[in-house]
Amino acid sequence: MSAISASEKVDGFTRKSMRKAQKQRKSQGSSQYRTQSAPVELSPLPQLKDAPSTEQQELFTQKLQQCCMLFDFLDSVTDLKSKEIKRATLNELVDYVSTNRGVLVETAYPEITDMICTNIFRTLPPSENPDFDPEEDEPTLEASWPHIQLVYEFLLRFLENPDFQPSIAKRYIDQKFVLQLLELFDSEDPRERDFLKTILHRIYGKFLGLRAFIRKQINNIFLRFIYETEHFNGVAELLEILGSIINGFALPLKAEHKQFLMKVLIPLHTAKALSLFHAQLAYCVVQFLEKDPTLTEPVIRGLLKFWPKTCSQKEVMFLGEIEEILDVIEPTQFKKIQEPLFKQISKCVANPHFQVAERALYFWNNEYILSLIEENIDKILPIMFGSLYRISKEHWNPTIVALVYNVLKTLMEMNCTLFDELTSSYKADRQREKKKEQERDELWKQLEELRLSNPTLVQNNCHGLPSVQNNNNNNSNNNNNNSNNNNDHQDKSVDAAAVATDDDDPDVSVAANESTPCAK
């Protein structure tokens, strides 16, 4: 007790780093629930390569059955001998199916899938760390990996064997098998997810009959992730597989695929953990747009709908994705979406978070985007001008200000007449905006008054609304007070506006000077 220092008493968290260090690299047992009684000790079988070819198949089956025995890896001292025997056997099996031809006879299929299912299909254990942050925390690793890895390896070699016949295997590698395989993508162990990714990809390639089912189940996993649990570890891996699947879609795209894009991929952008799979997600989206450019408008509108409101990190990712999309956009599509898109970009440029502003301003380093902007400068410049102009005066970050000057210069060169017009009307526009703002406020106040003085309306229009009429009696007094207050308030805001306008003055003149060289 005396060992606790004063500083630790003040902040019990000083030792967090130490605790974290201890915690790291924790491994976790599979949640195998009383699937079998205590393991019996395994005894080594002879090597497959030493057996006469007539007995090889029988021995192969025996070995497969031997590998169905499961061991408790959290207890690192029990069954050491048997564990080692299983490991060696699995290694031998991997070797056997990958180097020998003609070993995959029809009778072997059920034995093989049985061994695989017994070993890998399990309910994943509860997460050790309920608020596991994949970016910060070390993942919990699968304790039985020494065996499971070899089983995955075996499955992969099995699928890749030149003798492998999907027509026979489809009896065993069926929808149920795939479903269980997909559930495993939630594993916290990245090594496991990596294997699963390759395996699922092979299955998708070899079993044509399962393709639609696999896509639908992935859909379901994503929808559950988006709308129900917000938790699934394998989103990135599944997206990676989808990326290559989308690549192979035939044209014209089926309605099912478009629905997947709009109803699943776009809403995936709302996930809190977007950063973990954004690269893969953006790749999928761009793949779709390259296939079918007419999807550009709905996709960009979708992204604008889900544009992050508070998370700057995500905003930067969205901007990155928009740039990827703009890289492949067709000029006709660009025209359709330019207004809402650039309204958002102009907000991003004015973002106080410099990374967001910077990411948006980098668009002007992209030659293709520049050419699109130039083509449509008469539409885009009026949208962008206000933000850019204000930011060039106000942004706290000098890098941003420098970037904005360059952007303004580029835009000015594109259409200097319009630029001059906007510069000279800037002040008036701002004033108009302020006035709008002010008038809106007044309107709301007026509305409040109206609601308070509503009795006439209420009585005229709908008889017998007791709840509303209750309010009426004591309102006449309030009303007067309100209007007085309103007047006071308005006076103040008018003053404020006047002051603000004065402040703006010098800025405008500076900008006007800047634009003169262009005028010449």
Add this chain to the structure above:
Amino acid sequence: MFGAVNALGEALVCQALHRGVKTQQRRREGPAAALLWQKPRSAAQQRHSVTAILSKMAGADGDDSLYPIAVLIDELRNEDVQLRLNSIKKLSTIALALGVERTRTELLPFLTDTIYDEDEVLLALAEQLGNFTMLVGGPEYVHCLLPPLESLATVEETVVRDKAVESLRKISQEHSPVDLEVHFEPLVKRLASGDWFTSRTSACGLFSVCYPRVSSTVKAEIRQHFRTLCSDDTPMVRRAAASKLGEFAKVLELDYVKSDIISLFTALASDEQDSVRLLAVEACVSIATLLPQEDLETLVMPTLRQAAEDKSWRVRYMVADKFSELQKAVGPEITKNDLVPAFQNLLKDCEAEVRAAAANKVKEFCENLPEDSREQIIMTHILPCVKELVSDTNQHVKSALASVIMGLSTILGKDNTIEHLLPLFLAQLKDECPEVRLNIISNLDCVNEVIGIRQLSQSLLPAIVELAEDAKWRVRLAIIEYMPLLAGQLGVEFFDEKLNTLCMAWLIDHVYAIREAATCNLMKLVEKFGAEWAQNTIVPKVLGMANDPNYLHRMTTLFCINALSEACGQDITTKQMLPVVLKMSNDQVANVRFNVAKSLQKIGPVLDSNALQTEVKPVLEKLATDTDMDVKYFAQEAISVLALA
């Protein structure tokens, strides 16, 4: 009834509405808004001008009462989400102004068309529409609200959809039985056979509200639809159906519960996805309550047994979590034969999550056992498992157990408690995890009633001392909060001897929250032990700290005085505390000085007027001329509050 005035206003609203329908996706500022922005600026002239513009437009005199409504509707299409949101939230005002008929014929169609919007706006809309019955003309017309709510019930975002379903459930009650069949039930059917899963999930929540009030043919259709959704091919819909299964069972006739619900229940409970299976466990409680005892064994128990042994820990967790409800639903006989062994298994589960959930239920489960065999079951079946949990490897399991284990003593009585439970309490009091110890200490009152706390005091003390000095201040804070309770149970002697030093040590803790809690603790102790005890044991020590070199400790003296003066009474406050406070007014640290002013303000009401006038007043007046502005401020505040000016 409407004069030209209102007609004009309505024309405007109307215009806005129609424009809205046509261009709703663009949300441009319409002419009405544009017009408004050009209004003269002067606030004084404003009302007049609005009227003038209006008059010019309509060519008649009018008042502007409906004008803002038109703008409001314009704002429903503004680019700024916040403005649209504000506008939606005033929807009832708009409807009120429009009157019931126009609300039905114009506003609602407009809203139905506006459904493409930000989820936040849609959520507000879904909520508003649930309270719209009177605004569309009462129950007779309530079905007008169905189209917009139907669209909202198909939206992707779960919160919006749930809110729409909630509103639909609410207004379903306002439908007449005829309307329910003509308008509401078809809507449920449409949703139930929608293409996208969202409408089907929404439908699941609507069956139970319309079922009781429709004809038997329609009832049969509803049951059929529910059956279909229970075997939907998307797990999302099956989950929604499973979660409403219990609710639906409750409104069904018993025969249909047996024929329909049981098969659905069995199917969902053996679904391929554990997320569906675990929801069936919840339904199990409702279903078991509905069935007569003799049917439970054949209809429910096979499924329940299977759930308790499910290969997915999530399902077993759910069983453990719902165990008390299940126990009540199946009755004492089945509990004895089936649930006791199941509970034992859950307490020994391989997943800590499941064990913790089961451990949480230990007390409730034991309490609800049939009285005749309760003690025997606990002693032979439950207690052995509990003993193992005391030394579980997982701290959450131990701490869940510690939060309920003390409750067993009232069930088992004095002798059993001393013989069997006491060793467990003592073991948990020595647990390495502070949360476990804390949970034991916070439930001491249960044991106190049965065997008296003295039995524990020898072990209690080291545990308390250790928690009192725990490195985490939150742990220290928690133990302080139990001090008054402990003091009450252990008695003043034991307290003085063993715990008083701790209470004083907390006053000079490094963390403010602890010092603050310690101050508050002293007050409660004084309330318990009386002013005399305070005068002898606490006050001298507190006052001694006034000379501490650390100004934080000197301030603690003031805080203690603030807390204690009332409990100690006028005599002690005036004679012992006041002089110390007054002396501290010369402290060189400004924080101490302004706290003196605050303290004087606080203890002033306890003092007699003589002391106030002769002693407090001059000091406050001096502080009111202090160089530090905060000191001045608080001194002046005290003077005015105590009315010494």
